[in-house]
Amino acid sequence: MPSLRRTAVAEARLKPGRAAERLGLSVRQVERLVMRYRDEGAAGLVSRRRGTRSNHQLPQAVLDRALGLIHERYADFGPTLACEKLHECRGLVLSKETVRHLMTDAGVWVPRKQRPPKVYQPRARRACVGELVQIDGSDHRWFDDRAPACTLLGYVDDATRRLMTLHFTGSESTFSYFEATRAYLEHFGKPVALYSDRASVFRGTRAATTGNGVTQFGRAMYELNVDTWCANSSPAKGRVERANLTLQDRFVKELRLRKIDTKEAANAYAPHFIADFYGRFGKEPRSI
Known part of the structure; x- marks a missing residue:
């Protein structure tokens, strides 16, 4: 749908302001996309950042070191605990999700969604401390x-x-x-x-x-x-x-x-x- 709207702008069937509102872009960006579409066709609408390294991507050496430590010392840890210990004991500051993806891709951790479901009968907690x-x-x-x-x-x-x-x-x-x-x-x-x-x-x-x-x-x-x-x-x-x-x-x-x-x-x-x-x-x- 977004590419159809950009095509409609290029063919003067939709005003840039209306297209920018629907696409969540600025009018200036829509005008740039229109110019690229007229010069290069549909291929010009592809993001120029496709296939390039993210500015926020961690160095591969850091990821390799973290994964090596997980295999060596924290193989039976969960991602959250492994993340905490990598920071406390090794000085590696990684997010929990980064560690989770590392462990999942390496086969060290099985996500909960892939585990057999467990059924528990719910019971409301007691109201006060010490009641039970x-x-x-x-x-x-x-x-x-x-x-x-x-x-x-x-x-x-x-x-x-x-x-x-x-x-x-x-x-x-x-x-x-x-x-x-x-x-x-x-x-x-x-x-x-x-x-x-x-x-x-x-x-x-x-x-x-x-x-x-x-x-x-x-x-x-x-x-x-x-x-x-x-x-x-x-x-x-x-x-x-x-x-x-x-x-x-x-x-x-x-x-x-x-x-x-x-x-x-x-x-x-x-x-x-x-x-x-x-x-x-x-x-x-x-x-x-």
């Missing part, structure tokens, strides 16, 4: 091969998606949850309710036969007037489950870059990671 805190433990090789696998206990606020407490421990046990819950209470006070899975820490193994599913953890929370609820499935407490997946990606790499390989050192670094994580992904509560 989802808790879960994730057994994983948090230190890669530098140390044995261990468990990370995570407390995620439902209203803000904020990581409230992260605590590394040997395994999911009642004592470990007591330690993590004590750290939460000392920093934030009592939550209204804790939402967990149906692990034996939270629900008695003989609840179906005896009718009494209260555990030591449950009794302790009862004394503190904190409700404890057990989810029937993992998707029911999806916020903490998705947080675990994100932590298994970002947190593992942060620990690797900082050469942290002990639970004690990781617990000392956790508050700094939580603050940065909330600044990037946290949400404001709907109510105070």
Whole structure:
């Protein structure tokens, strides 16, 4: 359609001012195009910049260096995290989209649109901070091969998606949850309710036969007037489950870059990671 309008101007069937308005160009530019059309025909309407290098294109050496570092050190990073680390650790200032295109073209990253769709049942966030805190433990090789696998206990606020407490421990046990819950209470006070899975820490193994599913953890929370609820499935407490997946990606790499390989050192670094994580992904509560 634009080329037809330019042709109409050249044949005096459309005034330059009207053509400029429809094409989103200046009248002067339309007059230049008309002159080129009369001299060269339709080929004269092709942009003279076609096939030339963009003024904003990055040097190929910079792109090659970035891609080499991604292959060498950040092959399992997402584009956003890889972009951040290229800037923080290597001084390479690239946009996220540039890194995304580099990784996609090299086959390092698969865009979300090309992945199989995931279906989640939506649930509205709670209104206030502390109204519901989802808790879960994730057994994983948090230190890669530098140390044995261990468990990370995570407390995620439902209203803000904020990581409230992260605590590394040997395994999911009642004592470990007591330690993590004590750290939460000392920093934030009592939550209204804790939402967990149906692990034996939270629900008695003989609840179906005896009718009494209260555990030591449950009794302790009862004394503190904190409700404890057990989810029937993992998707029911999806916020903490998705947080675990994100932590298994970002947190593992942060620990690797900082050469942290002990639970004690990781617990000392956790508050700094939580603050940065909330600044990037946290949400404001709907109510105070």
